[in-house]
Amino acid sequence: MxxxxxxxxxxxxxxxxxxxxxxxxxxxxxxxxxxxxxxxxxxxxxxxxxxxxxxxxxxxxxxxxxxxxxxxxxxxxxxxxxxxxxxxxxxxxxxxxxxxxEKSYELNEVVVTGQYEPQSMKNAVYKVRTINAEKIKLRAATNIQQILNTEFGFRFSNDLTLGVSNVEMMGMSGRNVKILLDGVPLVDRSDLKEALNQIDINTVERIEIVEGPMSVVYGTDALAGVINIITKGKSGARFGVSARIQEETAGNEYEAFNGKGNHNKNVSVNWQNNGWSAMAGFSNNTFGGWNVPSKTATRDEVNAIQFWKPKDQYLANARVGYTNAKFNIWYRADFVNEDITSRGGINPNYTVVTQTYTTDRLNNQLHANWNFNKKLSLTMVGGYTNLQRKTKTTQYNFATGAESLTTGAGEQDVAKFNATLFRATLQYRISDLIAVQPGVEINREGASGQRIKGDPVINDYAFFASAEIKPLTVLKLRPAVRLIKNSVYDAPAAVPSLNAMLNLTQQLDLRVGYGRGFRAPALRELYFDFFDASHSIMGNENLKAEKSNSFDASLTWSAIRKSNLQFTTTLAGFYNHFYDRIEYGQYENDPTVTTLINISKYKTTGFSLDNTFNYRDLQLNLGFSYIGRYNELTQGSFGDEVPQFSWTPEFFSNVIYTLPKIKGSVSLAFKHTGSRPSYQINSANPNEVRLAKVGSFTWTDLMINKTINKYLMLNAGVKNLFDITTLTNTATASGGAHSSGGGVVPYSYGRSYVLGLAFNWDKY
Missing domain, CATH: 2.60.40.10 (Immunoglobulins)
Incomplete structure (x- = not known):
């Protein structure tokens, strides 16, 4: 029964x-x-x-x-x-x-970086620039550098010895720029921002740029500003598959699908159903190098050539998440394996030395958001990064055919870095006039390696809080402060900021801000020691944090806001004053040894005019910037002979014209960067200074995109239209750990021709 x-x-x-x-x-x-x-x-x-x-x-x-x-x-x-x-x-x-x-331009201008919650660009207290998915797609970019290269205020430098690039933003070096992936900091082994080009461009939804110090919200390094790379989230389709293949020459060098040139392949899948979502992707980027010497070149012939090293990248990513009306949680993992190969010339004893730099990077991040009600929400972010850089040096003997590892200092090395992040913020809207956001952040960094003393660990604890106050309907204020405790260096006790936005009229908005920035000394600066035949470098465990006082202002005029016609213009200016800047200097107990010390002051200032015009099928961005960099010789006996700032102009334009009849578009990205002056002591006469300049250049990319059918899109075009390879340089020394003195500055491998095909299929 x-x-x-x-x-x-x-x-x-x-x-x-x-x-x-x-x-x-x-x-x-x-x-x-x-x-x-x-x-x-x-x-x-x-x-x-x-x-x-x-x-x-x-x-x-x-x-x-x-x-x-x-x-x-x-x-x-x-x-x-x-x-x-x-x-x-x-x-x-x-x-x-x-x-x-809402109108289309309002949806397209939603920003999240530094905000309490996603909101329109017009209502954001911070001035935020965005590069959307459409522009990224039409540029046929293979890395982040190709996107930022034509944005005003950005400049890239290239280290041909190591085969990597670094970014400069608003006159400040990359070590003062915070790079975020979905709000989680990316870790680098040095002050070079190598991670910027170790992100799969196929996963990027948009890039948000905030100029000025964001140290209260994001902590160390955010003196010049923040670059937040936001990846693709949930798709509207229940299931989708996309793929991309792109072939590109390197100058006039090219071999189909492998070898010389740029070869890029990607495939990704996505799925979502009843709040659950998942996606995964894989990419391979192969660069065959440029101007690489032949395998029979001698050592002296190789040393006389400036060449770009071959690079091979494998990138994989996965994301899984769940969302309902009140709760959102998702996890993402990004992995990259990168090999850079440097082959030397044949020595007189018929041997050749080859170095391989291998980077393995794994980024993990977990995000959760609870909307308890319309007034209260909680956001939590966890991140863990494991970075390993391996240097392997081998010697091949042509006479015997034997290959062996070399034994010189630093020629066999594995440097390991790891970073853990936890951040939680509570957003509480007390009323329509005031909202508050308290938060806590814990960071842990560790490192080990042959050139790093011991196994150092740095713990950083911070509490931060801000309020968004509307004393008037046209005025929004955001005071904020960050309190810091660090286990190693003497961190500033409090880092304050104050930002304000005033709606002068319905079309005219004024933003002003002050921020106290800081940059913690990196593990490499504290504990890195490297001694060989050509290097004598020692870290300094007594370094203090760099600090800055920064001011910025912008005036935005939304002149026309109609369905088919939009025009916006922004005039912005900034001033940054840095203290205790970390620079290389002589070790006091041994002048033959180079170390790092807090000795320098530095300033940057400038302004920009940015105009955006949209009319039907035309999108036009046109502007001008003028950036001044501090001449450090003004602090000494040459103060009367040297101006305080050296100025560089930039003219920029981005144009997208859609051709509906043929289902295509034409995009043009243009930037002219003026000469970069600086002053240095004359090596022939130490009692006088001389003016040195890095030459001006014009960078232009022209791309054509054509939709073939509902699944396929073709893109073709020319990058670096004016064939820029090197910049003139009248300096007697170009600076940097791997500089080769004066002479030309390497900038690119020349004009390249692009042909690519993208596939997309969705099931609803």
Whole structure:
């Protein structure tokens, strides 16, 4: 009897479950903005259920709903208001097109970096620049550097000895720039920002740039500003597959699919259903080098040539997450394996030395967000990075055919770095006039290696808090402070900032800000020792943090805001004053040894005018910047002979013209960078100074994109149209650990020709 009842109960429960499953149907629809364009990235949910979905770039969505009458809730990141639409769910039901009240340009200008919550660029207290997915796609870029290269205020330098590049932002070196991946700092082994070009460009949704110190929010290194690389999240499709292949010459050098030139391949998949989502991707970027000497070149012939080293990258990423109306959690992992090969010339004894630099990087991040109600939310971020850089040096003997490892100092080395991050912030909106955001952050960094003393670990603990106050309807204030305790160096006790935004008129916004910035001495600067035949470098465990006082202001005029016509212009200026700057100097106990000391002051200042014009099928960005860098000789006896600042102008333009009739577009990215002057003591006469200059140059990329059908898109074009390879340089020394003195400065491998094909397939 009991068994019979149990079987009957099981049958009834199973029948009810089956019926419930049959009563759940899939709703399909499309959402447009107020000006009739696709509304992408909107959050959708079915009221009183946990079912969620997102619109894709065509505004299309698919969401599960109970059969019968339901309420579709549409949430915008701009207004934070929810729009409810009554719907009738039936099998294969296609809803009528839904129109929201926001316009397309408002949705496209949503920013998150440094904000309490996603909001429109117009309402953000900080001045934020964005580079959206469309521009990234049309540029046919293979790394982040190719995107930023034509943005004003950015400049890149190249170390041909190590085969890496570094970024400069608003007149400040890369060590003063914070690089974030989805808000999590990227770790580098030195002050070179190598990580910037170790990110899979195919996973990037957009790039947000905040100029000026962001040390209160993001801690160390954020003196010049922040570059936040935001990766792709949930797709509107239930399942999708994308792939990309791109071939590119390096100057006039090219071999199909492998060898000389640039060869890029990518494949990725994504899936989402009822709040769950997952995606994974794999890319291979192969660069065959440029101007590489032949295998029979002698050592002297190789040393006389400036050449770009071959590089091979394998990148993999995965993301999984769950979202409902109140809660969002997701995990992401990014892995890169990079090999840079440096082959020397044949020695008189018929041997050749080859060095390989291998980088393995694994970035892990876990994000969680709880919206308890409309006033209170909690955000938590955890991150762990494991970075390993291996140097392997081998010697090949042509006479015997034997290959062996060399034994010189630093020729066999494995340097390991790791970093752990935990950050939690609470956002509480007390009223329409005031909101507060307290937070805590814990960082742990460790390192080991042949050239690093011991196994040092740095622990950093911080509490930060800010408030957003609206004393007037036209005025928004954001005071903030960060309190720091560090286990190794003497951190500043408090780092304050104050930002304000004033709506002078409906079209005119004024932003002003002050920030106290700081940069912690890096592990390499504290504990790195390197002695060989040509280097005598020693770390300094007594370094203090670099500090800065920074001021910035911007005036934005949104002159025209109509459906087909938009014009915005921004005039901005900044001034930064740095103290206790870390520089190389002589070790006091042994003048033959180089070490790092806090000796320098430094300043940067400048202004920019940025204009954006959109009219129907034309998008135009045009502007000018003028950046001044401090001449350190003004601190000494040459102060009367040397101006305080040396100035460099930049002219820039980005144009995208869409051709609907042929389903294509043309994009042009242009930047002219003026000569870069500096003053140095004349080596022939130490009692006089001389003016030195790095020459001006013009960088232009021209790309054409054509949609072949609903699945395929072709891109072709020319990068570095004016064939820039080196910059003139009249300095007697170019600086840097691997500089070769004066002479030309390597900048690029020349004009390149691009041809690529992208595939995308989605199932809703």
């Amino acid at each position: 009991k068994n019979t009842l149990l079987l009957a109960l099981t049958f009834i429960l199973g029948l009810n479950f089956a019926l419930a499953q049959e009563q759940t149907v899939k709703l399909h629809g499309k959402i447009l903005t107020a000006d009739g364009l696709p509304a992408w990235g909107l959050s959708l949910s079915i009221k009183n259920t946990k079912n969620v979905a997102y619109t894709d770039r065509e505004g299309v969505f698919a969401i599960s709903a109970p059969a019968g009458n339901s309420v579709l809730v549409i949430k915008s990141s701009v207004s934070h208001q929810e729009q409810e639409v009554a719907v009738e769910a039936a099998v294969d039901k296609v809803l009528a097109t839904i129109t929201i009240k």
